[in-house]
Amino acid sequence: MDKAKLLRQLPAVHELVNCCEFCGCPSHLLTAAARDVLAHWRAEILDKGVTPPDTATLAEEVVVLAEKGMQRNLRPVINATGVVQHTNLGRAPLSNSACEAVLKIARGYCNLEMDLETGERGERYSHVEKILCRLTGAEAALVVNNNAGAVFLALHALAQGKEVIVSRGELVEIGGSFRIPDVMAQSGAVLREVGTTNRTHPRDYERAVGPETGLILKVHPSNFRVVGFTREVKRQELVALGQRNQIPVMEDLGSGVFVDLLQYGVEHEPMVQETLSAGVDLVTISGDKLLGGPQAGIILGRADLLQILKKDQLLRALRVDKMILAALEATLRAYLEKSATKEVPILNMMALTRADLEKKAKELKNLLEEAIKGECSIELKPGVSRVGGGALPITDLPTTLVVLHPQKISSAVLVERLRLGDPPVVVRLQEEGILIDPRTLMSGDQEVLVKAVKGALQG
Numbered sequence: 001m002d003k004a005k006l007l008r009q010l011p012a013v014h015e016l017v018n019c020c021e022f023c024g025c026p027s028h029l030l031t032a033a034a035r036d037v038l039a040h041w042r043a044e045i046l047d048k049g050v051t052p053p054d055t056a057t058l059a060e061e062v063v064v065l066a067e068k069g070m071q072r073n074l075r076p077v078i079n080a081t082g083v084v085q086h087t088n089l090g091r092a093p094l095s096n097s098a099c100e101a102v103l104k105i106a107r108g109y110c111n112l113e114m115d116l117e118t119g120e121r122g123e124r125y126s127h128v129e130k131i132l133c134r135l136t137g138a139e140a141a142l143v144v145n146n147n148a149g150a151v152f153l154a155l156h157a158l159a160q161g162k163e164v165i166v167s168r169g170e171l172v173e174i175g176g177s178f179r180i181p182d183v184m185a186q187s188g189a190v191l192r193e194v195g196t197t198n199r200t201h202p203r204d205y206e207r208a209v210g211p212e213t214g215l216i217l218k219v220h221p222s223n224f225r226v227v228g229f230t231r232e233v234k235r236q237e238l239v240a241l242g243q244r245n246q247i248p249v250m251e252d253l254g255s256g257v258f259v260d261l262l263q264y265g266v267e268h269e270p271m272v273q274e275t276l277s278a279g280v281d282l283v284t285i286s287g288d289k290l291l292g293g294p295q296a297g298i299i300l301g302r303a304d305l306l307q308i309l310k311k312d313q314l315l316r317a318l319r320v321d322k323m324i325l326a327a328l329e330a331t332l333r334a335y336l337e338k339s340a341t342k343e344v345p346i347l348n349m350m351a352l353t354r355a356d357l358e359k360k361a362k363e364l365k366n367l368l369e370e371a372i373k374g375e376c377s378i379e380l381k382p383g384v385s386r387v388g389g390g391a392l393p394i395t396d397l398p399t400t401l402v403v404l405h406p407q408k409i410s411s412a413v414l415v416e417r418l419r420l421g422d423p424p425v426v427v428r429l430q431e432e433g434i435l436i437d438p439r440t441l442m443s444g445d446q447e448v449l450v451k452a453v454k455g456a457l458q459g
């Protein structure tokens, strides 16, 4: 058939929209979707001379497309990867009490910047400062948008135009946009590198100290490790050097923890408390890494230094909003009340024992077997979870994995269908099959996951 004839078979936009009105999508979305569907088929006709489907089929395509347009872009995802602190999946899930606090504060007015005792203007930062000090022994604390902002603000306020001494072994890049040398340059501080990639000695720092020095900086390597023939200068040695020369010492701990991770079988991470009590003047950490709270950067330490940061104009550009403060306060209170392991999901997931995980894996396997018998082989296998993302990249936590091998479709297809589903499910795909780690499943995820796998197998 000639192409002009085929093109005339396509309905007009309004006709097509009229056929879809039953679906409940707003008409502007239906119109936009109808235009897209018609454009697609027009191109198919012109390019390949194909016969377009009938109007009813086209209408179905329009509804599918319009419904997709109604889906939120930012959506909850099921994290079946076992990576506890997954940067691409939103880092820390918040505790229930943090979520409730956000909702309460977000939907109305609050005393963000009003001192209710005096009725005068108050400080937004005051709502969490005392709690942070109580938890860590710091004299003062300040919360900003994220840890990158915290480091930037501290360098800007304390070392603009001065030298900041950093070991070459600690000039790290954390996720692309945060590189110590670049942050340093942008803050106006001058990087003074000392030592070598694998070995830096106290004398390297000593030689670099002079009238130009504004700060000695120690940086947690976060997402990599130097192993083998190495020498790192201990924080106590840096503190002593700083004190002798009256130069403040700052440590960017990155993740930052308030509890000893050894209790979860994870390697010891320097806690904020011990870093401060070793004499480090300022510590910077993220709120949404292993602390398990909202995105934030937290600066703790000497009151006189924090006073300088609080007066820096840059603070305004890095300030946190009421929802972050609500979530952070609730998270910090769980630590104060010693209920963090139970309440804060990140800690809760790290604390799961081998027996807990084996039980969860068995449960999930049974549910999957009932739902998808014959379409997929399912086995249990010992494996490892990861703490993840800029925190403890090489720390393995033992777990039991549920391993899937679809019979009728490839593993890659199943993985893609799961990711494109609603809700999206993110799994690990490795040579041994599709790996589902029960460690990072939240309450209620199990049933949804089983349904998702069943749906994805059927296409």
Ligand SMILES: *Cc1c(COP(=O)(O)O)cnc(C)c1O
Binding pocket: 146, 147, 148, 149, 151, 174, 178, 219, 220, 221, 222, 223, 252, 253, 254, 255, 285, 286, 287, 296, 297, 390, 391
């Ligand atoms: C993660 C990390 C940062 C950046 O923190 P954000 O909260 O992601 O901005 C900075 N320094 C170190 C050492 C880190 O691990």
